[in-house]
Amino acid sequence: MPSTSGYLQIDSLTKRYKEGTAPAVDSVSLSVDEGEFLALLGPSGCGKTTTLRMIAGLIDPTAGTVKVAGKDITHAPVYKRSVGMVFQSYALFPHLDVKSNVAYGLQMRRVPKAEITTKVLEALELVRLGHLADRRITALSGGQQQRVALARAIVINPQLFLMDEPLSNLDAKLRDVMRNEIRGIQQRMGITSVFVTHDQGEALTMADKIAVMSEGTLEQFGTPSDIYERPATRFVAEFVGQANLVEGATFVRAGSASMIELPGAGRLAVPRVSGTQLNGATAMIRPHQLQVRSVARDGDIPARIRSSVYLGDTIQYEVEAGKNILKVQMFADGAPALAVGSEAAVGASTDCVHFIAA
Ligand SMILES: Nc1ncnc2c1ncn2[C@@H]1O[C@H](COP(=O)(O)OP(=O)(O)O)[C@@H](O)[C@H]1O
Ligand SMILES: [Mg+2]
Structure with a gap:
């Protein structure tokens, strides 16, 4: 151009x-x-x-x-x-x-x-x-x-x-x-x-x-x-900052709720999405846009904690959700980190999920 x-x-x-x-x-x-x-x-x-x-x-x-x-x-x-x-x-x-x-x-x-x-x-x-x-x-x-x-x-x-x-x-x-x-x-x-x-x-x-x-x-x-x-x-998603890239993700609207279907992991409620191609594309979710918790809320997907690393101000988790391995970055709020191997839930925070066209 x-x-x-x-x-x-x-x-x-x-x-x-x-x-x-x-x-x-x-x-x-x-x-x-x-x-x-x-x-x-x-x-x-x-x-x-x-x-x-x-x-x-x-x-x-x-x-x-x-x-x-x-x-x-x-x-x-x-x-x-x-x-x-x-x-x-x-x-x-x-x-x-x-x-x-x-x-x-x-x-x-x-x-x-x-x-x-x-x-x-x-x-x-x-x-x-x-x-x-x-x-x-x-x-x-x-x-x-x-x-x-x-x-x-x-x-x-x-x-x-x-x-x-x-x-x-x-x-x-x-x-x-x-x-x-x-x-x-x-x-x-x-x-x-x-x-x-x-x-x-x-x-x-x-x-x-x-x-x-x-x-x-x-x-x-x-x-x-x-x-x-x-x-x-x-390339840009991975070179600039950390990114979860989930292939074959699909956008689903159910009433007023937006969700993305992650292959093998279920439907994750998300506040907003962006991108031109929303079906069968690659969903990019930054680690800080995800949260793990021990008790699931509406719109969460089940996950298992694979690893956790304490970095002072944040805790970096790797969780398994279906076939996906997701990186999650949480502010360290003084509560003990969720134990490796434990069952947990993953939810999306207020930021949006971006779809990268295939
Ligand atoms: N004078 C040169 N002759 C031949 N190849 C070069 C020359 N200068 C750079 N290159 C090649 O061009 C490519 C881009 O180099 P460069 O512009 O220096 O990249 P960057 O600054 O991003 O590291 C590289 O593959 C490099 O090996
Ligand atoms: Mg150079």
Whole structure:
């Protein structure tokens, strides 16, 4: 589906590194509005970096187009594009100090010296590194180097801010801090951004739009809630969060009640369903949308506890319901966990069950 509007438009973008081999990126189309934050999400090798580098002009596409603000830049050289890029490895100049690293892009663009000094300091303040302007790169921590790389990318006030797994070399705590900082800077500057990650949590928390990729193709493009609540494919359902996928499920309406018939397990009452094909499709139920209890309520299905794992705030159960093995995530409320092997009941909570078309 070609996109007809949007600030960044990618149409049928394709990269084949070697003739006769499968394309690394296969006819990807999407478009995002000005100021939006797009996450390219998928497992290693699915074509995220290749896509980002085609947008940056570092890789020449085999087919398809890239447009920014209505202008076709598909084959424009990097230096003619207005993009700021942050690489996974940071790619800083180790022999230069912090301010010279940040100044680089402005010098290349022949910006007057006085203006460079002001802009570099502004960018360094934005990433909270104003006090380290004269430090050598080699005397910085990983997190500080990351901030220099961010400052260097945004100092030119680019049309596009492109980041390739920029947080993957940081420890978990710093990663959380930098997530918020990047998102904050991006929103304050209103800068259209593309962020590559294999971390679904990162994509869900940071992005306005997510493009989920697998083996070079676009599996789904949408908002974080589209992706999480209404996955288009089994791949998306399983890659983004945990999912129970029950094949051959059927939607049944009995009076005002909605139920889904789970093969061999009976009819489970559900508050809502979504999806276009409701019969014989795959029902996706997130573990937190299910509950186990020792005494069955109306609309529950019988189940047997297979395992339980206590995680502090939650208890994760695996239960057998007919031929299905379901994952159930319950808030730990202080009550003892249901015993492994015991008979129990499973019910669905207030969220909806989503049907993925076969
Ligand atoms: N320069 C290259 N030459 C040949 N194949 C490449 C090259 N770069 C990447 N690939 C292949 O293209 C596919 C996508 O790679 P990449 O875009 O780096 O994926 P990701 O960033 O999602 O991990 C992989 O199969 C990878 O091996
Ligand atoms: Mg990559």
